Structure formats: structure tokens, C-alpha cells
Amino acid sequence: MNIKPEDNNTTISYFKEEIERFVKERRWTKFHNPKDLIQAIGIEVSELSEIFLFKDLTLGTIHKDKDILENISDEIADIFIYLVSLLNSLNVDLTSAFIRKMKKNEDKYTKEEFNDGSYRKL
Numbered sequence: 001m002n003i004k005p006e007d008n009n010t011t012i013s014y015f016k017e018e019i020e021r022f023v024k025e026r027r028w029t030k031f032h033n034p035k036d037l038i039q040a041i042g043i044e045v046s047e048l049s050e051i052f053l054f055k056d057l058t059l060g061t062i063h064k065d066k067d068i069l070e071n072i073s074d075e076i077a078d079i080f081i082y083l084v085s086l087l088n089s090l091n092v093d094l095t096s097a098f099i100r101k102m103k104k105n106e107d108k109y110t111k112e113e114f115n116d117g118s119y120r121k122l
């Protein structure tokens with residue numbers, strides 16, 4: 001029985017390997033360098049932002065419109081694909097980076113000091 005890949009059963013390695021295969025099969029490795037990938041991520045973030053430009057899109061309206069949710073999901077996937085390719089090009093282990101950075105965030109934004117819903121220290 002084939003299990004459909006979803007967030008709750010897919011590893012980061014799966015994404016890294018799929019994107020590496022896709023890039024290599026097209027001989028695009030020379031284009032997937034850190035500078036171009038960072039710029040591509042910025043462009044894809046702009047494409048995501050454009051969906052919301054001059055519209056009053058709330059969670060309620062987004063979930064009522066299948067096309068808008070699909071467009072948003074496509075742009076999020078574009079951002080993610082370039083981000084994972086950046087991890088590949090820099091040989092960064094995302095899990096290690098995540099754990100290290102979350103520890104820094106826990107130390108910087110302690111729950112004792114930031115427990116009133118504010119982003120600023122009082």
C-alpha cells in the first residue's frame with residue numbers, strides 16, 4: 001500500500017533529495033547558487049504578497065475561495081523549493097539550525113518577560 005506523502009509523514013531529507021534530483025536532471029546546479037537562490041526567494045515572496053495586494057483577504061475569505069488558497073499554496077511551495085535548494089547549496093542541516101535558533105529565541109524572548117501578548121519588553 002502506497003502512503004500519500006503529507007506533512008505528518010514526510011522528512012526534510014525527502015524534500016532535499018527531490019529538489020536535488022530535479023535540479024541535477026536539468027543541469028541547473030550552476031543557477032542554484034546562494035546569491036541567485038536568495039534573490040529567487042525574495043521574488044517568490046513578492047509573488048505571494050501580490051496575491052494580497054489591494055485586497056481585504058482574511059482567513060475567512062481565503063478559505064471560501066479554492067482558487068485563492070491554491071494560488072497562495074503554490075507561491076508558498078515556490079518559496080519552500082528555493083529555500084530547500086539553498087539548504088542544499090550551502091549544505092545546511094535545517095534541523096540543527098532550527099534547534100540552535102529556537103534556543104536563541106527562547107533565551108532572547110523569555111516566557112517570563114513576554115507573556116502578555118506583546119512583542120516588546122515593558
Ligand SMILES: [Mg+2]
Pocket residue numbers: 044047074075078
Ligand atoms: Mg511563484
